[in-house]
Structures are given as C-alpha cells and as structure tokens.
Amino acid sequence: MKNIWTLLLLLGSFSLFGQVTVDFTDPATPTWGTNAQRVITVNTVPVAMMWAGDANQDGKVRYSDGFIPPFTVISSDAISIFNVLLGDPTAQLDGYSQFDTNMDGKVRYSDGFIPPSTVIASDALFIFSILDGDPAGEITQQF
Template sequence: MKAILFVLLILSCNVISTAQSIDKFSIDSGGANLTNGNVSIIYTIGEVNVAERTSATIKISEGFLSRFIKIKINPKVFLQGAAINTETNGLMNDDLRDLGLLPIASPFGDGKTVDVSVFNLGGTSSLGAFEDDIVDWVWLEFRDEMDVSNIIKGTSALLQRDGDVVALDGVSDITLGVVPKNYYIVLKHRNHLGVMSANPVAVTETGTAINFTSSTTATYGTNAQIALSNGDLALWAGDTNSNGEIRFSGPGNDANIIKDEILNDPLNGFNSATYTSVGYLLIDVDMSGGGRFSGSDNDSNIIKDNVLQHPENGFNSPTFTINTTIPEGN
C-alpha cells in the first residue's frame, strides 16, 4: 500500500492593521507533539525545522518546507574488538553475524529494526561483496555546531566489515530528515568508547563523507581512538557496561563485570572462571560471540592491555581509567 504523505505547514501571514504586522519568519519557537493511535505529528512554529514520523501507511512531515529535505552521509569507523586477529587485513571480523547472534532490533533503544536477510552474506541478495558483511549495530549522532552537548538527531545504523556505516538495508548511504548545515558528527558502539569530530562538519543533501579510521580526520579530545597495527584508527574496546569508561582494576572495573557475568551464567554449572558465555554480550570485547574472563584469548586481557598501554597512562597503572572524549549530551 502506498504511504500517504501529509505535510504540516504552519505559516504566518501578514496582518493588515494599524497596529502591527507579523512576518512569517519570526513568530515563535514553540511547538508540540500530538499522538493519536499509530499516527504522531510533530510541529513547530516559526523555525526552519524538519522532522518526520512514519507508520505503515502514513508519513507526516513538518516545518517551513518548500520541498522534502533529506541529507546523505557516509561515515566510516573501525571497532578495535572486531579488528583483533582479523581474518583479512583492513577488514573487521564479522563473527557475530556469522554465528547468527546479531539482533534484528537495535540495541540503542530507538526502536529501529531490520529484516534478518540484511545479515546474509553481502546483504539481502547474499551475492554482495564480503567486505560489506555486517559487523554490528552502531549509533550515529548529529550535534549542534554552537553547543557540542546539544544532540540534534540520533539514529541506529549498521556497520560493514570495511568500516562503512550504512542504512538499515545494509548497503545504502544513510539519509535523514536533517536540515543541511554544519554538525559535530558522533559515532558510538555498545561496548567501545565513541568518537566525535573535532569540528563541525558540513552535512549536505548531495552527500558527506567522514572517515574516522584515518589519522587525517581530527577528533574531539585527546587520544579519542586507538591506533591499530596497520595504522588505521579504531574505537577503544572494553566498555562492558556502556558507561563511557574503560577500567581494568579498581571500583566498578570492566574486568570484574566480565567475571561476574561468567560466574553467574546459568549454563556455567561449575562456576568456572574459564567458562565462555555465548551470545550478543557486552562482555564480548573482541566480538567473537563469546565472553571470557580468563584462559586463552580472554576479554579481560584486552582491557588490561588497553589500560596499561594508553598514551596518557604514564606510570602504566592498572587503575588508570580511559574516559570517553565525547561530551555528555542532552
């Protein structure tokens, strides 16, 4: 069934009177949300803004629109965990996809879902390039160029093995209803520390590329990413509770989170510290499909190495904390 498109256009008009006139570009910055069943309307008054809500058959857009505006963006990022012992140089491993552990619903809480066929080899056709296989979900965010804490829009997206962040069909560039202008660009992952551009980036309708894997792309804060052995940059792995910190020892450390989840796994009948918990897990730092606290290739050692070798940990202290470089958002 074709979607029905409603455009809610709130314009002022010139009021002829002896007292005053109201221009359409300056009324108020108000607005509201209205919901009735499965139809939601967002509207604003007096500001150039674009938003949209979609149901199975209805799409509603608002703002001072002369046409339907969508920006296009093509970010690129690597995850350290998925690049450990990589099968192919320059590509991340896709073990979670290969093991059938990737969820069709985003872990970031915005309600986005995909068809399971997107996780086929090379996308829905199963005939695509293997470098386009999906590694995991990521979160893409646009922040105000005048206030880095102000989140303008965020959305779930998918990450390919070659680092391309793509739309929910697993292959296309991301298009969003965002006013074309300058934004700080943020990319986050559920158990890695995120990254943000050092400066606002011009986002356009024709397309914008930003490559966080390259050292030529300036990022916000110091040592926002880790350098891989081939020179590419990647997000720091090891944030096992998604709190924006990576700790190996001390209160609330990530290694203990791994240990506790392993020991409390209902399938770990002998409470063995060398047990491997299987699933789509925050404690699976290397994204292999299994979380390990001790033994060979355990996830705790990745956290330890990151902490001890961090450029700002001058004393190689095991209690050093790697903090996210992304300002808190609102």
C-alpha cells in the first residue's frame, strides 16, 4: 500500500451509467473534509495534489515524534523511514514501498548523490517540506 491518502468526493456515493472522470488536480473539485488536498502552483497554474508522507500509516504525517501526556507517543514518519533502513542514514531501499514518500521508487533517510550531478531525494526531508519546514507540524488524514 502506498502512502497516498484516499480522497473522497464531497458529493458522496452515487450511481451512474458509464465512466466518470474526476479531476482531483483541479482545486475546484469538491473533496470531503477540510484540508483534504494541498494546492501548489505549477507554471502559474494552481494544481491540487494528494498528501503523501504517512509512512507508518497511522493517519498522520509527522516529521518528529509527538507526545500526549501521560504515556501516548505519536510516532514520527521520518523515524519510521530511518528504522526501515535499519538505522543507516545512507542506506537505500529500492522498489514499491509505503516508506517511499516522494514516490521516486527509492526509500532514503538522507539525500544521496550519484556523480556528476544526480541527487536522490530524501524521503524524510520530503515529509519536512510537506509540513512547510515545521518539525513539530502535523497533518491529520480525513476519515
């Protein structure tokens, strides 16, 4: 299972004959809940995208661990990536994985480099960028 959250249309379920195409990249497409998608600008055009980064599949995207007293720990997705790489920050896991948050086919905790100029992006830093650089930030999945 990839770590893209399921998007639901605001319209709910309905029955139609034939195929229906829904453009979830159009920010005007109504989706269920609040903050269900993020809108970015591509070549001056607003484009909606699905949230990625829920590597540990707990319904939240977090860069650092959270704590709710007295005993509840909310696990970090970045630490989950580190753990699946057996604690090696330079290791790489290739292939289809729930920990591949940037969906490039590789799981990395830190950026990699292939000379002369190829950078393999870090999945942990991708989570950090989704949270707009806030290490304590959190996005909660819509249910």
